Amino acid sequence: MLRSVSPVLYFLLVVSAHVTVAAKGIPRRRLKLADDEASRAASESRDNSVEWRQSGGLEPGEPAAAFTVPTLSGEFVYLPGAAASAETTLPPQTRSGCGKGCTSPPKNTVKRRFCPGFTCRRCRCLLSATGSPASCTPGPARGTIAAWPRPSLRHRVQNMAKSNASGVLVSALPGNAIRDMNCVGAECFAPLSLPAAMVHLQPAVTHALRSGVDVNVSFQTTPSPNFFIAIDQQGALAEMGWFLYPSFSFINWQAQWFDFSAALQLKLESPATVLPVFDKVQMQSDKGAVADVNIPPDLSAFDTLMLDASLSCPGSRDASCPRWDHTVRLFVCCDRLGPYCHVELGRWITAFRRGIGRWQTDVSPLLPVLDAGVCRFTMKTAPWAMPWVVSLNLRFSVANLTGEKLRPFRVMSLYDGGTFDKTYNRRYPPIEFPVPASTKKVELYAVITGHGSDDNGCAEFCVTSHHFLVNGVHNNTRSFDSAGSALGCAEHAKEGAVPNEHGTWLYGRGGWCDGLQVDPWRLDVTTQLEVSGQASNTIRYLGLFNGKDPDPTQQPGYIVMSSFLVFFK
Structure with a gap:
């Protein structure tokens, strides 16, 4: 059981499914999930014929029932609508030393005690007082035991492979405690050529190595549970998505x-x-979702417009949700x-x-586009x-209740992206333009996302x-x-950003993430302009x-952009 730091959040580590093809053999690189949009279309057209059936029992969103679970620190009791009668937390880490000669690392580095001079016999790497190999000579092709307290364990594993x-x-x-053997930066995309794992310190193994006794180690791939159920702050059951590999990071992201x-x-x-x-x-299809809506007659009373949007699935469980990540765009014509007419009002990624x-x-800057009944x-x-549903x-609403109230009154379209070649x-x-009379502020407003993958990975x-x-x-840059x-x-x-999706949802993208809205980029450019109304100004765009300039050799990506100048008075 874990407890969230802010509102109380209890996780039931209840396995709801097993996946046998999950993390096995998945390289840590940018995976290309489909060769082209046509293959995606073929895959998803087959999915469209699937009839989703529930297996019965409780469903996500339903209230969680009371339960009792024995834990190492006592009995844990969950009661709906009330705080738990006990909570299980991880005990503080023991800062015990490991023998004579132990030293503490400098402040702001690693908050652990460790012993210098620990010898990795099989690779003959002598670890220095900072935990880094001082020297290393290749040894026999056998297993090795190491005690590295610093992060970037992947880099050290790669060095051992070279030895x-x-x-x-x-x-x-x-x-x-055992922790994730995380990677840093570009090393995350380099495949490992040997197996590696983190284990608890075993004194018998350490003694055997120091005594010159061979220690046999075998590695195996064991499928692990990676689908779990949680109880959210409202006391409702909730799926936790797909755990790509065994790590508490996925629980942490869901808690966030x-x-x-x-x-x-x-x-x-x-x-x-x-x-x-739209209401569910x-x-x-190409039509999408369409609605004709009566707009309030006097929008001048408001200075704020928020889009409250949600994307759910045909069924109550994630298994009914569409595959792949697609761009969702909202257009309006009054x-x-x-x-x-046909201005993009919002953008999301599924x-x-x-x-x-x-x-x-x-x-809010796009309030003027809602200009008809x-x-x-x-x-x-x-x-x-x-x-999608x-x-x-x-x-x-009105955000500014006390100061000078500025409201957008004109929106000027700029550039719209295209093939990134x-x-x-x-x-x-x-583009040349004058600043209208009575203007008190001018904002640059842009929604930009990069898609596709050429030989440089552009533009996603x-x-x-x-x-x-x-x-x-004046160079105004969005990078x-x-x-x-x-x-x-x-x-x-x-x-x-929706956590624990399928696919490569963890990787950073070109201005977007799976399961997240695309926030507009807004910048006040008033002081960069001639605002007298007499002289003309110019604006130019470069990607x-x-x-x-992009210069791909194959399959160029593309930029999806809506950009405007917005004038306030």
Whole structure:
């Protein structure tokens, strides 16, 4: 049993399914899950014929019943609607030494005691007082026992492979728990050529090695449970998704998402005029979900527009959810002959086979596009994707109650992305524009995401930068620095990214994550402009890879972008 740090969250580690093909043989690299969109379409069209059946019993979202579980520290009792009568927490780590000559590491490094001079006999690596190998000579191709207290264990395992080791066991120091053998940066994408595991320190093994006795070690791959059930802060049963490999990190990410969800519920209780658009409407095919909505007559009373959107699945369980990650876009048209028809109002990315996503997105600068009595809203994704069930509310409110109230009154369209190849930047000439009279503020507003995978991983897994040059002097840049990082999207679980999806949801992407809204990029550019209304201003856009024009040799990716200048008065 674990307890969440903020609202109380109890996890039932109850195995609901076993997956025999889960983590075995999965390389730690950017996996290409489909050769092209056609193969995705074929796969998902087959999925569309599947009839999802529930196996009976309790379902996600239903209240959890009371239960009692024996634990190492006593009996744990869960009562619905009440705090548990006991809680199980991990005991503090023991800081005991490991014999004469033990030293403590410097502050702000590793909070553990360790012994210098521990010899890894089979590889003859002498560990220095910092825990790093001081020297290493290749030994026989046998197993090795090591005691490394510092992070980047993967790097040290790779070094042992170079020393002709056939396997590596990393021992946790006395009083310390086994932890993930994490990787750092680019090393996460390099495959290991030998098996490695972390184990508890076993004095008999250590004694045998120091005495020169051979120790036989065998490695095997054992399928582990990776589907679990939790109880959220509201006392409801909830699935926890797919654990790609045995690690408490997946429990932690789910706990972070539960905290996000609870905080979102509180935000949605704040005062607002709520306008329903979709209420559990199925979104599928090229049509998507469509609704005609009457807009309140006087929107000038509001300065804030939030999109409250959710994506769920045809069934109550994640097994009924669509595969793959697809872009979902919301378009609005209030006047078919007006300048704002078919403007993109919001963007999200579907989760890979999880149906718990709900997000709130601030699109206040686009209030002027709702300029007629009846507006048509269209929400759509890839036409061949399995169906999603969408809900959407528009939330109008007033954020500024005391200071000067500025409200957007005009939106000017700029650039819209395209194929990310060597001709990409040739399509976008500079745009000249005056600043309308009475303008008090001008914002640059852009929603940018990169997709596809060329020989550089662009534009999904490569770092791209997007530059808006104002009057030839001011360079306003949006850069996707976490694209391709090993845990770039997992780190956003606390901000609403749906955790524990199938596929490669953990990796950072080009401006987006699976199961998350795409937040608009907003920047005040008022001081960069000539605002007298007499002179003209210019703005130019460039999209770069490694500071240069993209120049892929095969299968270029693409940029999906909606960008505007928004004028406030």
